[in-house]
Amino acid sequence: MGRCIKNTFLGRTGGRLRPRVLDVRMGKRIGIFGGTFNPVHIGHLVNAQHVVDEYALDRVVFIPARHPVHKELEGGAGAEDRLQMLGIAAEGNSSFEISRLEIDRKSPSYTVDTLDALGHDRCDDELFLVIGGDSYRQLASWKEYRRILSGTPIIVLRRPGEDIVPGIHSAGEFFFAENPLMEISSKRIRSLVRDGKSVKYMVPDGVLDYINAKELYRT
Numbered sequence: 001m002g003r004c005i006k007n008t009f010l011g012r013t014g015g016r017l018r019p020r021v022l023d024v025r026m027g028k029r030i031g032i033f034g035g036t037f038n039p040v041h042i043g044h045l046v047n048a049q050h051v052v053d054e055y056a057l058d059r060v061v062f063i064p065a066r067h068p069v070h071k072e073l074e075g076g077a078g079a080e081d082r083l084q085m086l087g088i089a090a091e092g093n094s095s096f097e098i099s100r101l102e103i104d105r106k107s108p109s110y111t112v113d114t115l116d117a118l119g120h121d122r123c124d125d126e127l128f129l130v131i132g133g134d135s136y137r138q139l140a141s142w143k144e145y146r147r148i149l150s151g152t153p154i155i156v157l158r159r160p161g162e163d164i165v166p167g168i169h170s171a172g173e174f175f176f177a178e179n180p181l182m183e184i185s186s187k188r189i190r191s192l193v194r195d196g197k198s199v200k201y202m203v204p205d206g207v208l209d210y211i212n213a214k215e216l217y218r219t
Contacts, residue, residue: 028059031059032061036082079103131157149171158178
C-alpha cells in the first residue's frame with residue numbers, strides 16, 4: 001500500500017491475532033475505521049472499542065468520508081458536521097482518534113488512496129482496516145481491491161441479520177470480530193429525528209445536542 005516500511009502480518013492461532021511482545025522500537029497497532037458516520041452512534045463506538053480490546057489495538061482512527069463512493073449522503077449533514085459529531089463522540093477516549101484525511105480530499109473517498117496516504121504518514125505503525133460484513137461481501141467492487149487485500153489485514157465486524165461467510169475472497173488476511181450485535185443504524189436515527197421521535201441513548205448526549213442545535217436530519 002505504498003508503505004515506507006512494509007506492514008507485516010502477525011501470526012494467528014485459531015483465527016485470532018497473537019499478542020506480540022512489547023518492543024519500544026515498534027510502532028503502534030492502528031485500526032482504520034472509515035464511513036459516513038451520518039451520524040455517529042453508540043454502535044460505532046461500542047464496536048470500535050471492541051476491536052481495540054479484542055485485537056490489542058493501540059488506537060482506532062475514525063475517517064469520515066467527504067464524498068463516499070458506495071453510499072448516498074442523506075439528511076443534510078455536511079462533512080464538517082459529521083466530523084464535529086465524531087469529535088464530540090470520541091472525546092475522553094484516548095483509544096479513539098479522528099482524521100480529516102478524507103474530509104479535506106476533494107476527490108471521491110477511495111479506501112486504497114486513504115491507506116496509501118496513511119502508510120506514508122504512519123510508516124512505523126501496523127494498520128488494520130476495520131469494515132462491516134456488508135463491505136466484506138462487496139470488496140471485489142472496490143477500487144484496486146486486490147492491492148488492499150495484499151497490503152493490509154482486515155478486521156470484519158458482524159452486523160445484525162447478516163451472515164458472514166469466511167473464505168469468499170481468495171486473497172487477503174481477515175479476522176472476524178466477535179463484536180456485539182446492536183440494532184442501531186444511522187439511517188434509523190435520521191428517520192426517527194425526521195419524524196420528531198427521540199434518539200436518546202442511541203447517540204452520545206453531546207451528539208444529540210449538536211443535532212438539535214444545528215437542526216440536522218429534520219427533512
